Amino acid sequence: MKTEELTTIEHLSNFLEGTQAVAFTISSDKDKRYRWLQRELVRFDYLSLNKPDKGIVIRYLLKVTGYSRQQLTRLIAQYRKTGRLSRQQRTTAGFKRRYTDRDIRLLAEMDEPHDTPCGHAIKKLCERAYQVFGQSDYETLAGISVSHLYNLRQSKAYQRQRRTFEKTRPKSSTIGERRKPCSNGQPGYIRIDTVHQGDLDKQKGVYHINVVDEVTQFEVVCCVERISERYLIPALEQLLETFPFVVQVLMAIYSDPPTANNFDPP
Structure with a gap:
């Protein structure tokens, strides 16, 4: 059933209640949609209807057109004032640019x-x-x-x-303090030095960890895959257990520039 077969207010009421089978398509073209809406208002003689019947017609138009209640109210007001519906397309810019x-x-x-x-x-x-x-x-x-x-x-x-480019600003690193430990002649002041072995065929080489006591020169050497907490913490735990005396201070001396994930020695 087409919308043209809805000829009375009763038909519209049955359609809105879902008891009337109907198939409808509305063009996406605004001019055609306005013409269809005007034709429906004229066909049902909207201006002469009583208030309940007008409500049924409005509900019908809302369901078929998909317009909001506010937009449909404005269109009906235009139809009541002029007797027709026409697009009022705004072609000028809404705001004038002050700075061109x-x-x-x-x-x-x-x-x-x-x-x-x-x-x-x-x-x-x-x-x-x-x-x-x-x-x-x-x-x-x-x-x-x-x-x-x-x-x-x-x-x-x-x-x-114009494009501007800024050079990278150097930032001081607080990973470690580079100075010679003051041992006062007591063992337990440890220096840690890291040396990268180098890369081979795009394969990252290991890091040699050289741990030396400042006074006794007791030395322990080990290797780790990366300079990060994941690899350094187990290695340092083993190194500390190796020393025959209590370790007082750990001082790191980096031979290679430290990375963001470097272990921060205590």
Whole structure:
């Protein structure tokens, strides 16, 4: 059964209650959908119906069109006012850009010779360019806020105009303290030295762990696969059990640069 066979309010009520078999398809084209909606309002003489019958027609239109109640209410109000339904397509932009691509290029050109200073500094430079030196191109940028200036720096137009790269900043490591232990002539002050054997055919070599007492020069050597807690803790436990005296202090002396997973000696 097609929707055209729903000719009375009773048919619509049965359809909404699920007792009336019906097949319906609505075009995805908005103009055709508006024309169909107007035709249905005219066919059931919506404006002359009483309030309960209008509610049935609205429920029918909601189910078939998939519109929200608010959108359908606006369309019915338009039909009541003008007697027809038509699309009111908005073709203009909703907001006018205050800072154009030209302003962003000027900002990038101002940043480049000054090595991208802070927002307050570049804002003051734009103000001086306009107010002191009379460069009218900077009139818009002279009134920009500092926070929005950083937004423009993150825009695609700015990134296409100028890219900045920062060198990696060195950071001090707190993994271990590199100094000679002060033993005061007592045994038990241990130095630990790690040496990487080297790689062979892209296979990682082992690390030699050399443990020496500062006073007695008692020495123990072992090998581990990696410089990490997983491998170093069992090796150190065995080394500490090997010494014939109580170990007081462990000092690590790295021959190779320590990695992020290096064991932090006590």
